[in-house]
Amino acid sequence: MRAEQFKPFHKFVVVIAGSTRGSSKWKKGPSMPKDKAVNPMAVSSNPSTNFQESIMETEPPVQYEDTSHTSSITCGESKLSHEKERVIAGLSEGVAKLGRETQKQLYDYNAQAEPKQGGGVSASKKGEILLQRDRTLLQDMTDSQINLPNNATLKTWKKIACEVNTQQENVNSPTSFECKPLMELDEPQPVKKRRMQIREVVMKDYSSYHKLLFDGDAIDAKEYPATGKAIGHGISTSFLDEIRQVTRDFFQQPMEEKNKIAKGVKDFEGYGADPVPEEGQSLDWSDRLFVNVYPEDTRKSKFWPESPAAFRDVLEEYTVKMKTFTEIVSKAMAKSLSLEENCFLNQFGERGLLKARFNYYSCCERPDLVLGLKPHADNSGYTIILQDDVEGLQVHKDGKWFTVPTISHALLVLMGDQMEIMTNGMFKSPVHRVLTNTERERISVAMFYHPEPKKEIGPEEGLVNQERPKLFKKVKGYAVTHWEYYQRGMRALHVAKV
Ligand SMILES: O=C(O)CCC(=O)C(=O)O
Numbered sequence: 001m002r003a004e005q006f007k008p009f010h011k012f013v014v015v016i017a018g019s020t021r022g023s024s025k026w027k028k029g030p031s032m033p034k035d036k037a038v039n040p041m042a043v044s045s046n047p048s049t050n051f052q053e054s055i056m057e058t059e060p061p062v063q064y065e066d067t068s069h070t071s072s073i074t075c076g077e078s079k080l081s082h083e084k085e086r087v088i089a090g091l092s093e094g095v096a097k098l099g100r101e102t103q104k105q106l107y108d109y110n111a112q113a114e115p116k117q118g119g120g121v122s123a124s125k126k127g128e129i130l131l132q133r134d135r136t137l138l139q140d141m142t143d144s145q146i147n148l149p150n151n152a153t154l155k156t157w158k159k160i161a162c163e164v165n166t167q168q169e170n171v172n173s174p175t176s177f178e179c180k181p182l183m184e185l186d187e188p189q190p191v192k193k194r195r196m197q198i199r200e201v202v203m204k205d206y207s208s209y210h211k212l213l214f215d216g217d218a219i220d221a222k223e224y225p226a227t228g229k230a231i232g233h234g235i236s237t238s239f240l241d242e243i244r245q246v247t248r249d250f251f252q253q254p255m256e257e258k259n260k261i262a263k264g265v266k267d268f269e270g271y272g273a274d275p276v277p278e279e280g281q282s283l284d285w286s287d288r289l290f291v292n293v294y295p296e297d298t299r300k301s302k303f304w305p306e307s308p309a310a311f312r313d314v315l316e317e318y319t320v321k322m323k324t325f326t327e328i329v330s331k332a333m334a335k336s337l338s339l340e341e342n343c344f345l346n347q348f349g350e351r352g353l354l355k356a357r358f359n360y361y362s363c364c365e366r367p368d369l370v371l372g373l374k375p376h377a378d379n380s381g382y383t384i385i386l387q388d389d390v391e392g393l394q395v396h397k398d399g400k401w402f403t404v405p406t407i408s409h410a411l412l413v414l415m416g417d418q419m420e421i422m423t424n425g426m427f428k429s430p431v432h433r434v435l436t437n438t439e440r441e442r443i444s445v446a447m448f449y450h451p452e453p454k455k456e457i458g459p460e461e462g463l464v465n466q467e468r469p470k471l472f473k474k475v476k477g478y479a480v481t482h483w484e485y486y487q488r489g490m491r492a493l494h495v496a497k498v
């Protein structure tokens with residue numbers, strides 16, 4: 001353990017982003033899984049898709065067997081490389097651009113060709129099925145007769161993609177590979193950049209801490225999502241850089257090294273991308289490592305990287321700092337709402353969880369087609385995000401996406417669904433996503449602060465009155481429900497609504 005102490009009042013900033021506007025624009029979502037088929041194409045991570053519309057078109061999720069493409073690709077015997085996943089993701093995005101009718105035909109066609117996934121199908125078999133599916137889609141779309149050997153290499157994949165997309169003949173190196181759309185889009189929709197307005201405040205002492213952080217202005221601001229406030233978090237810039245560095249170092253290792261801590265089919269923790277359980281859903285263009293960090297007895301050391309060598313120590317130290325940070329911030333939030341300062345901490349419980357997600361977004365040739373991370377709201381109480389200096393994170397407001405600026409010495413605090421419940425909707429959990437870009441890779445570290453899983457949480461009584469009746473029920477195990485919706489690119493919060 002490193003000796004550096006938490007010094008809360010340094011001149012560093014934290015940005016708080018949370019909506020004060022209702023999520024009434026979102027269609028009140030479906031109730032929990034029913035026996036209904038899911039429209040496989042309804043949840044696309046295409047940046048130009050209006051997320052609101054996607055939600056409205058989306059049918060309730062079904063109880064499902066784990067047919068995760070990710071697990072079948074990154075785990076087990078199939079060993080398809082992440083690079084190949086990316087190519088497939090790019091291709092799938094092309095498919096997503098086809099008209100609904102054509103998509104349906106393609107998927108119907110493939111449904112006949114594919115054995116039922118799930119029970120008993122080995123990882124390598126699933127990998128093969130997926131490869132076959134994408135090959136078939138390519139062929140159907142281009143009418144070209146491409147005969148691929150079963151052991152098609154990554155190079156072959158790239159070559160095909162280029163041939164299909166650009167009629168290029170020779171593609172020998174990955175650098176010349178371009179993930180072009182499979183066909184011209186009807187309406188090209190470049191991603192416009194609107195920046196979030198974030199006010200920064202440098203903290204001087206604890207007495208002003210909570211006022212600056214969550215004063216009435218932040219709560220009542222009309223201009224969601226600009227409810228940014230800055231505070232001193234007392235973590236040195238050099239330490240923040242160290243976290244970024246070990247993160248980069250981890251992801252830049254060979255696949256073989258990273259796969260030593262690969263997640264299994266049923267694991268949340270470990271290295272590997274999020275699953276995409278629905279047919280036709282696109283993979284996020286990112287790599288991730290997910291680990292429980294607090295309390296210590298929730299850690300699974302087999303998922304903590306041994307390489308790079310500094311990783312574990314740095315994460316250990318960051319965890320200690322984050323624990324202190326959550327204690328202070330949770331109190332500040334309570335005070336800002338004129339509540340007893342420990343009320344949220346009591347709801348989180350003494351053994352409130354900290355879970356770390358390390359994200360790596362490699363460059364992508366077509367950021368207008370592929371997202372780094374699909375639109376979602378976090379299931380946490382709140383999430384503390386460390387970004388690097390590459391923009392990519394966007395927050396959704398009034399049908400538009402706003403880019404969150406990067407501030408190298410800042411931590412971004414995003415409200416999660418469970419804080420929206422506890423504050424009876426006073427702090428909103430914003431829908432956010434991550435864009436890809438052509439030139440620079442991006443990393444981020446998200447630290448999710450959750451209530452103890454067995455604890456029931458609900459709106460603070462002090463925030464319920466005649467004018468503001470109870471909006472949410474008491475809930476337990478919200479994270480499990482959230483996960484069912486999240487992985488399909490859907491919101492879950494409606495399940496907690498009164
Ligand atoms: O990469 C980012 O900035 C955000 C990541 C995020 O939203 C998440 O991991 O839930």
Ligand SMILES: [Fe+2]
Pocket residue numbers: 376377378383432446
């Ligand atoms: Fe998130």
